[in-house]
Amino acid sequence: MPYLKDHVIGKTRSICPICGRQLPAQRVRRGEDILLEKSCPEHGDFSTVIWRGRLNINSWTCGNEPLGDDYNPNCPYDCGLCRHHISDTCCVLYEVTRRCNLHCSFCFAEGGAGEDISIDKIKRDICDIVRPGQTFLQLSGGEPTVRDDLPEIVAYAKAQGCKFLQLNSNGLRLAEDEQFVRQLAEAGLSFVFLQFDGTRDDIYRKLRGRELLEIKKQAIDNCGKHHIGVTLVPTLVPGVNTNDIGNIVRFGISRVPYVRGVHFQPVSYFGRYPAPPANEDRYTLSELVADLGQQTNGMVNITNIAPSHCDHPLCGFHSSFIAMEDGRFIALTKPDSEGCCCGVTTAEQNREYIGRRWSRPDESEIPAAVPSEAGEPDDLDEFLRQAKTRAFTVTAMAFQDAYNLDIERIRRCSLHVYADGKFMPFCAHYLTLGGGQ
Numbered sequence: 001m002p003y004l005k006d007h008v009i010g011k012t013r014s015i016c017p018i019c020g021r022q023l024p025a026q027r028v029r030r031g032e033d034i035l036l037e038k039s040c041p042e043h044g045d046f047s048t049v050i051w052r053g054r055l056n057i058n059s060w061t062c063g064n065e066p067l068g069d070d071y072n073p074n075c076p077y078d079c080g081l082c083r084h085h086i087s088d089t090c091c092v093l094y095e096v097t098r099r100c101n102l103h104c105s106f107c108f109a110e111g112g113a114g115e116d117i118s119i120d121k122i123k124r125d126i127c128d129i130v131r132p133g134q135t136f137l138q139l140s141g142g143e144p145t146v147r148d149d150l151p152e153i154v155a156y157a158k159a160q161g162c163k164f165l166q167l168n169s170n171g172l173r174l175a176e177d178e179q180f181v182r183q184l185a186e187a188g189l190s191f192v193f194l195q196f197d198g199t200r201d202d203i204y205r206k207l208r209g210r211e212l213l214e215i216k217k218q219a220i221d222n223c224g225k226h227h228i229g230v231t232l233v234p235t236l237v238p239g240v241n242t243n244d245i246g247n248i249v250r251f252g253i254s255r256v257p258y259v260r261g262v263h264f265q266p267v268s269y270f271g272r273y274p275a276p277p278a279n280e281d282r283y284t285l286s287e288l289v290a291d292l293g294q295q296t297n298g299m300v301n302i303t304n305i306a307p308s309h310c311d312h313p314l315c316g317f318h319s320s321f322i323a324m325e326d327g328r329f330i331a332l333t334k335p336d337s338e339g340c341c342c343g344v345t346t347a348e349q350n351r352e353y354i355g356r357r358w359s360r361p362d363e364s365e366i367p368a369a370v371p372s373e374a375g376e377p378d379d380l381d382e383f384l385r386q387a388k389t390r391a392f393t394v395t396a397m398a399f400q401d402a403y404n405l406d407i408e409r410i411r412r413c414s415l416h417v418y419a420d421g422k423f424m425p426f427c428a429h430y431l432t433l434g435g436g437q
Contacts, residue, residue: 033051046403139154157188168195198234229359230259246291
C-alpha cells in the first residue's frame with residue numbers, strides 16, 4: 001500500500017534554528033521520508049528529514065509516550081534537569097579542556113582554541129558528579145590527551161568511586177606515547193571511545209584534514225597491550241564514508257578483543273560544521289540500519305538490532321554479538337526485547353550493561369573452559385569464556401541539532417553533560433543557533 005502524501009504522523013515541539021524560540025512541530029510523512037516541520041513567525045518554515053526508507057517508524061518507536069501537555073515552555077534553555085525530564089543519568093560527559101591537536105571540519109565541541117580547566121576545579125566537579133560505585137564518566141574536550149595530568153584526573157575519579165571511566169579521544173597521543181597509555185591504564189581507565197571514521201585515508205583527509213588510519217591502528221594496539229578496551233566511533237557523513245560502514249564493522253571484528261565494538265554517530269550540525277545543512281546532507285538512523293544489513297551481508301541487520309528505550313527510540317540502537325575465535329559472529333540481541341539492550345530499561349542497568357561490554361576484561365582472570373571426559377573443553381564453558389573476552393557491540397547515537405531538535409527526545413535523554421554546576425542533556429548543551437564555521 002503506498003504512503004499517503006503529506007500525512008502528519010505525530011506532533012511535538014522544537015525550536016527555530018535561527019532565533020531559538022520554542023515552536024510547535026510535527027512529523028510529516030512524504031513518500032518514504034519522515035520530516036520534522038515547524039514554522040517561525042520571524043524566520044519562516046523549516047523542514048528537516050529525520051527518517052528515510054521502508055523501515056517502519058511506528059514499529060521502531062512502539063510504546064514511546066507522546067510529549068503531551070506536561071512540558072517546560074522554556075525548554076531546552078533552562079534545563080538542569082527539570083521536573084519534566086523523564087530519564088535518569090546513564091552517563092556523564094565532562095570536558096577537561098578546550099584545546100585540541102586537530103581542527104576537524106565537524107566538531108560538536110569546537111575544540112582547538114581555549115584553555116584547560118584547572119585541576120582544582122576538575123577535582124571539585126568530579127566530587128559533585130560521582131556517585132560511588134555507580135557513575136559512568138566520559139572525559140572529553142577538546143582532546144583530553146593534550147593534558148599531561150590526565151592520568152592524575154583518571155586516578156582521582158576512580159578514588160572517588162567512579163565505576164566506569166571512558167576517554168573520548170582522536171587517538172593521536174595514544175598512538176605516539178605508549179608510556180602515557182600505560183599510565184592511563186594503571187590509573188584505572190576503563191575504555192576509550194576512539195574517533196574512527198573509516199578504513200581509508202581519503203575519509204580522514206576530508207573530515208580531519210590529514211591521513212590518520214595508521215595512527216588509529218597504532219592507538220588501538222597500544223590500548224590493547226595495556227588492557228584498555230576500545231570502541232570505534234565513526235561520524236557518518238553522506239558522500240564521505242557512508243559506503244564504508246561494513247568495512248568499519250569488519251575492521252573492528254578483526255581487532256577483537258582489543259576492539260569491543262563500533263558506535264556509529266550520523267552527522268549532526270552543531271558546534272563546528274562547514275555550512276548550514278540541506279536534507280541531502282543528512283543521514284538518518286533508518287538508513288544506517290538498512291546499510292548495516294546490506295554492507296555486512298546480513299551479519300548485522302534489523303533482526304538483531306534493538307531501538308533504545310533508555311533514551312528515545314529515535315536517538316539510537318544497540319546490538320550485541322560474540323566474535324568467536326573460529327570466525328562465527330553470534331547475535332545476542334533480539335529486536336522485540338522489552339527495553340534497551342536486551343531487556344535493560346533503567347539508566348542504572350544500562351550503564352552496567354554497556355560499561356562491562358565496552359571494558360576489556362583481563363583474560364588472565366578468566367578461567368579456561370573445563371575439559372570434558374573426552375578431553376575437549378565443554379562447549380558451554382568455552383562459549384561463556386569467549387562471551388566474556390570476545391563480546392562485540394554495534395550501537396548508534398543520532399544526536400540532534402537546532403534543525404531537527406525534538407523536545408520529546410530531549411526529555412528522554414540519559415547522556416548528560418556536567419557544566420557550570422548542573423547536568424544537561426547532551427544535545428541541549430551543545431545546541432548551536434545559526435551555526436556553521
